[in-house]
Amino acid sequence: MSKSLTVNLDRLRDVYKQCGDLEVKEWRYGPDLKHRAASVHFNTLADNDMNYMKSVLQDLSNHTIGPGLDVTPEMIRLFFGAQGVSAKSASMERDWTAADRLLLQGYAALFVDGWDQALCFETKRLEARPVGEPETEPVVQGPREGTVEDLQKNVGMIRMRLQTPALKFQFFRAGGHSSTKIGYGYLDSVVDPNLLAEFERRLQICKGKGDIIDTSFIEELIEDRPLSPFPQFRYTERTDVAAASMLNGKIVLLVEGSGSILICPGLFFDLMQSSEDYYQRVLVSNFIRWLRFVAFLIAISLPSLYIAVSTFHTELIPTVLLLAIVDSREGIPFGAFVEAVIMVFFFELLKEAGIRLPRNVGSAVSIVGALVIGEAAINAGIASPIMVVVVALTGIASFSLPQYNLSIALRLIQFPLMALASMLGGFGILLGYLFIWLHLVTLTSLNIPYLTPLAPWKADQFRDSLVRTRLPALIRRPRPPRST
Amino acid sequence: MIRRYATLGRLLLLASMLGLTLTGCGDRAEIPQKGFVMGLALDEAPGEAIGLTVQIFKPSQNIVGRGKPDKAYINIKTDDESVIEAMRDITIHLGRKAQWSHMRIILVSEALARKQSLLRLLDFLYRDHEPRLTTHLLVTKGEAAAYMETAPYIENSVSQQYFLSEQSSHKMTGKSVSANLLQLALQSRSPSAVAMIPYLYERDSRGESAPTVAGAAILVDGRLREVVPAGLLEGVQMLDDGYQNGIVEVPCSTDPSAQRAQREDSVEVLSTKTEMRVQPAGDHLHLIFRLKAVTALSELVCGRTLAQEQEQALERRIEKAMVQTMSESMDWLLQKQLDVVGAGDRLFERHTGLWRQWKPDWPRRFARSTYEVHAEATILTSGTNIGKPIDDRMGDS
Numbered sequence: 001m002s003k004s005l006t007v008n009l010d011r012l013r014d015v016y017k018q019c020g021d022l023e024v025k026e027w028r029y030g031p032d033l034k035h036r037a038a039s040v041h042f043n044t045l046a047d048n049d050m051n052y053m054k055s056v057l058q059d060l061s062n063h064t065i066g067p068g069l070d071v072t073p074e075m076i077r078l079f080f081g082a083q084g085v086s087a088k089s090a091s092m093e094r095d096w097t098a099a100d101r102l103l104l105q106g107y108a109a110l111f112v113d114g115w116d117q118a119l120c121f122e123t124k125r126l127e128a129r130p131v132g133e134p135e136t137e138p139v140v141q142g143p144r145e146g147t148v149e150d151l152q153k154n155v156g157m158i159r160m161r162l163q164t165p166a167l168k169f170q171f172f173r174a175g176g177h178s179s180t181k182i183g184y185g186y187l188d189s190v191v192d193p194n195l196l197a198e199f200e201r202r203l204q205i206c207k208g209k210g211d212i213i214d215t216s217f218i219e220e221l222i223e224d225r226p227l228s229p230f231p232q233f234r235y236t237e238r239t240d241v242a243a244a245s246m247l248n249g250k251i252v253l254l255v256e257g258s259g260s261i262l263i264c265p266g267l268f269f270d271l272m273q274s275s276e277d278y279y280q281r282v283l284v285s286n287f288i289r290w291l292r293f294v295a296f297l298i299a300i301s302l303p304s305l306y307i308a309v310s311t312f313h314t315e316l317i318p319t320v321l322l323l324a325i326v327d328s329r330e331g332i333p334f335g336a337f338v339e340a341v342i343m344v345f346f347f348e349l350l351k352e353a354g355i356r357l358p359r360n361v362g363s364a365v366s367i368v369g370a371l372v373i374g375e376a377a378i379n380a381g382i383a384s385p386i387m388v389v390v391v392a393l394t395g396i397a398s399f400s401l402p403q404y405n406l407s408i409a410l411r412l413i414q415f416p417l418m419a420l421a422s423m424l425g426g427f428g429i430l431l432g433y434l435f436i437w438l439h440l441v442t443l444t445s446l447n448i449p450y451l452t453p454l455a456p457w458k459a460d461q462f463r464d465s466l467v468r469t470r471l472p473a474l475i476r477r478p479r480p481p482r483s484t
Numbered sequence: 485m486i487r488r489y490a491t492l493g494r495l496l497l498l499a500s501m502l503g504l505t506l507t508g509c510g511d512r513a514e515i516p517q518k519g520f521v522m523g524l525a526l527d528e529a530p531g532e533a534i535g536l537t538v539q540i541f542k543p544s545q546n547i548v549g550r551g552k553p554d555k556a557y558i559n560i561k562t563d564d565e566s567v568i569e570a571m572r573d574i575t576i577h578l579g580r581k582a583q584w585s586h587m588r589i590i591l592v593s594e595a596l597a598r599k600q601s602l603l604r605l606l607d608f609l610y611r612d613h614e615p616r617l618t619t620h621l622l623v624t625k626g627e628a629a630a631y632m633e634t635a636p637y638i639e640n641s642v643s644q645q646y647f648l649s650e651q652s653s654h655k656m657t658g659k660s661v662s663a664n665l666l667q668l669a670l671q672s673r674s675p676s677a678v679a680m681i682p683y684l685y686e687r688d689s690r691g692e693s694a695p696t697v698a699g700a701a702i703l704v705d706g707r708l709r710e711v712v713p714a715g716l717l718e719g720v721q722m723l724d725d726g727y728q729n730g731i732v733e734v735p736c737s738t739d740p741s742a743q744r745a746q747r748e749d750s751v752e753v754l755s756t757k758t759e760m761r762v763q764p765a766g767d768h769l770h771l772i773f774r775l776k777a778v779t780a781l782s783e784l785v786c787g788r789t790l791a792q793e794q795e796q797a798l799e800r801r802i803e804k805a806m807v808q809t810m811s812e813s814m815d816w817l818l819q820k821q822l823d824v825v826g827a828g829d830r831l832f833e834r835h836t837g838l839w840r841q842w843k844p845d846w847p848r849r850f851a852r853s854t855y856e857v858h859a860e861a862t863i864l865t866s867g868t869n870i871g872k873p874i875d876d877r878m879g880d881s
Contacts, residue, residue, distance in 0.1 A: 227489055310515050315585030315614065322520065322586055323541055323640060329515045330543035336514060425512070 001094055005036050005113035012040060030071050036113040045106035046123040052108050056119065073114045080119060090121035101179065134237035136404060142279035143240045151181055151256040154239065158185065161243035176211035181256040182218070190249045198446050199251050199264060215260040218253060224444045229409040232445035234266035241275045265445035267452055269465040272296070274402040282470050289468060291400070298397035299410040303344060304421035304429050306390045307336045312425030328384040337422035343383050343391040346373050348411065519580035522557060523643025525591040525628035526605065529563040536562045536570040537629040539643050540578065557641040559632050568608045584614035588647040590621045591628040591684065594701070594708060601706030603672055609665060617666040620650055623701035623708060625685035634695055649697040650682050658721055658730030659698045659714040672706045675839065676828030676846065679703040683711055702822050710820050719813025722806065723773055723825045725758040734805045736786035750783035751802055754864060762830045764838055771827055771855040775806060781866045790871035795863060802861040810857045821847035
């Protein structure tokens, strides 16, 4: 940085040319207003109404010197050099890189003629969403605090829940143009050191290069098998979930500007859990968890089961039901497979439209869509009522899973299963299951087998997988050794 | 990593392409390509052939089953030398593949059942994978095909109605037996080789004829020998340990010539258990039957109160009525030389050597048997709190 204000300002104007929201204000101060200074900030990020020069001078005069008119550059240099600044987050930067970064984060920088440092202080004034109930993970009972887009606030909310020095949070910045701040946290005494080392090794890829906009970018960068349909990390927007998973030895990762918290690693049984499992009574939560496993099976295979049973194994259908199905299928031009594909495709289309459309229109679409798909398709002879039931049930089952990315994955898997069922019947479904099972047992997340604690068997962790045991047993769980 | 997925993808592609060349292990057919057989009737046809009447479910032709068609089934008739050939001929008429898995009932005309062994006749149904061994059988009085033409009362097809009648007649009244293909084979191939199949006939009741499932056809070595009338069948089933549920009428008076209408109590038999013991006695068998029955009062018109003594007396009367019923049936069986009670089987189990010796003239040997019948009845409930007849002015005895 140069001592000359003109050189510095020229440099700034050159680097930030065509950045319309950069505001450079030149000031004069001192006896006869003969000394020059300039404040620089982005008016889209920082408070625009403030007179930065004045506030700095007030800082100065109030503390040491008399009337502000007598201030000289020497005094400013001396004062800030020796005593620092009283503003809460201010720093003096000698280096352009640092100064640039602070400017882009919403700081204001004050350049004084004849001084080769910039005084940077935080003036960020960006509208932020208030803390609200997370929309994707609502609970009936339990905390309703959800994350916001502010990394600092999110970490603070987590720290409020885990008031221990063992809670470590490390921050770094991703490279690229976004230069996003990323933080990851863990409980020092709980996390497996090998897991942490592996996690940090993979995070190296995010450092230095690449633009990170959302947490999901990191998920895709560090996951073991990006082409697997099964998600290998768990997302949450709840700080209580993040805190609880850290108590279980997980690592959480947060990204500035995103409300999603990534919980690493995300194993199969983690994805079937919901925060409410622990807020409800143990019998109720086990019932709900089993409901979810049934929903998982339905979501993956109900259409293919229907295809297999109706085209290969009609003898499995109870007679009275069969006669009803025969009645409803008569006059449908397509085979069960084509019928199922059409209806599932319609369903996916509707679902997508329902998400994209504005909320008030979206609800109309879902009602009209249900009518169109259900009633009209039946009347037009495109689909049979039983198929509408099958597809609707599959959709509902997939939505009842707590993790959205898992339910999408299941809807993806059902298509190959349907094809197998229509080719080979029940044997085909069995083959499909076999492939899925083989995939699941070979899948890992951060090198931890996906089906832990079922395969490999971990008796102590099994208490919270297929069933959730009573809290006393869960809380007293032995922790992995302290990492040193 | 990418290479690994590429290899995996290629392998999967290869596997699925190979999969397409497989013939498939099932009979792949969409539901509208199949005709679902509801019932099958077997008759004699001219020229030593077998006449087949197949009742097939007919889906409603309107989309979504709106509006009821006149009939939910069609009957297709074919004649041929063997059952399987006649069955294959169905496709000629129907154009759809017949699906046998949901067949409710098989009707065999009495004439055919007297002439041919049912096991031989129905061999295909035992062998093929589609028909179930739990399909029920009925023997019909007269031509079996005619019973398929009857319009059902409530059910979709008359086959379903016969199936349900057979079940409930057996379970609720004890006036019919229940038999499926598996039971028929087991009974016919047992040492005594006697099987019972429910009997279906048209019965006139006040000028209206209705198909009725009551009574049973008795098959010896797979052929029909005799038809047990419904009245005797209750007793036969009590002897046979096949009685499930029914009504036993207990006359107020012991005098057999007394007026019976409105002069008898009725008890509902809730459950029975019969034990039979066979004792060789010289050149014949001595059979001992012990029946234990749990009953509930359903009509009480005799007597005034139901105090302890009266209740015990009532129990004795119930036992007596049951012994009477069983003895009548046993006499009939002995007279007809029909070992329905399975004495031969029991003899084969306990005294195999003796059985081998007696086997050649077993029916006659059985007819010479002596027997004794014991019954033990328990009244579980009188149905009311006080246990007295509702109208205690009547039946004052």
